[in-house]
Amino acid sequence: MSPQRRARQKVTVTADLVILTIRADRLNVLLVERANEPFAGKPALPGGFLRGRESLDETAARELAEETGMDAARLHLEQIGVYSDPDRDPRDPRVITCAYLAIAPDLPLPTAGSDARAARWVPVAEAERVRLAFDHGDILRDGVELARDKLQFTTVATAFCGDEFTIGDLRAVYEAVWGVALDKPNFHRKVTDADGFVVATGGKRPTAGGRPAALYRAGGATVLSPPMMRSRRTGE
Amino acid sequence: MSPQRRARQKVTVTADLVILTIRADRLNVLLVERANEPFAGKPALPGGFLRGRESLDETAARELAEETGMDAARLHLEQIGVYSDPDRDPRDPRVITCAYLAIAPDLPLPTAGSDARAARWVPVAEAERVRLAFDHGDILRDGVELARDKLQFTTVATAFCGDEFTIGDLRAVYEAVWGVALDKPNFHRKVTDADGFVVATGGKRPTAGGRPAALYRAGGATVLSPPMMRSRRTGE
């Protein structure tokens, strides 16, 4: 009357990270080079094992801090999903991973210190063509797709920017993540009209020979209503 | 140079299910009574342990079949997320669960056969007030919230209906899940105009003293564009 006990088995769990940022107007992802087998020397998403009494959210936050030096508390970090195919690790059918999406401003990578194993930013378009370790190719695709969706309905786009940013910076985020050009005037109006998306700081940032752009900070809202539509009829 | 080996630890993994259906115009969830400690005798979400060489998706599908007799291949089944707080199981800090959302038409529960431990449908409003085992209260809330969101942007609402349904049936789904009244004429037009949401079968279903309703089947589309808006300005 307790078949669970027979069926119960223990597995190893990791948290892997899809850390996205915008560099030179392109969406980039942080990749590392694997130090150990399997897939030693191959590009992979950063990640690590669940430890001690951690939750997986804590594992992800810790790995994020170790890989990038970023404070996870100030970044957007959310689950993508669990990957548990028994064939995903060629050596152990019972290693599952919980993938996380992290969104970061373009910060310099502290290649020194910590666990950083040749971590580098790679344009997503490029990373998606490369063969990554394990099922990290699938995870990357899912993570990017999640980010694209989130931009539509939430205000996370601000997580790609620093504390202060211009509307143009924010538009560059949407254009990089979606890979489309947006109408500047309409974007400006939409963002500034949306409730709690951005708040003006009063400051201005000079531009290369042009009217200086007003600076903004992220507003309190997390859901974006009405959503930023990813062209319905203009056919993606 | 390999601190992973030290940190690596094994955990037990379960898949828990938030199985939703519409009964008597209300959103219901399937709850079971726990047979074993911890929380023996308490209401809980159905679920079970990852076995053999299964993926978690397969575990969820198997449990769904065992609990309800439903064929998972014909139902909507998707991940909600992972719950890994070390305090979620009072007896073992290393039991994590992957929660799944299942959407089912209102089928009779095969209380006979299989593993069915006093499984019963409970209105969600009621289930959310009851204290469930483990963190199943959180999982239920997240699952219901996910279902509400999914109704906006996808065509999953049809998964609540049988093979053939009327526009009124489909509207009842939205009204039950969102807990709001929708305008009948506008809903009808919106659904029938949306591309690939529903397709008319040509059949009709008589109603209690009224014009018979046309019957539809689910269309091929999975994303709903434009989305079914959950009242922007009419204040939720």
Added chain:
DNA sequence: AGAATAGTGTCTGTAAGACAGTATTTG
């Protein structure tokens, strides 16, 4: 002045919401 970038005004088409009205059935 001219170039460059930021931001506003205005017009048009589409879609949502309100709701009046029509269609098809039962009793």
Added chain:
DNA sequence: CAAATACTGTCTTACAGACACTATTCT
């Protein structure tokens, strides 16, 4: 016929997209 339910038409308002135009800086 009345009652009931399904469905259609139409009007109003809001928003997306296009794009002409104004504003503010640098050289």
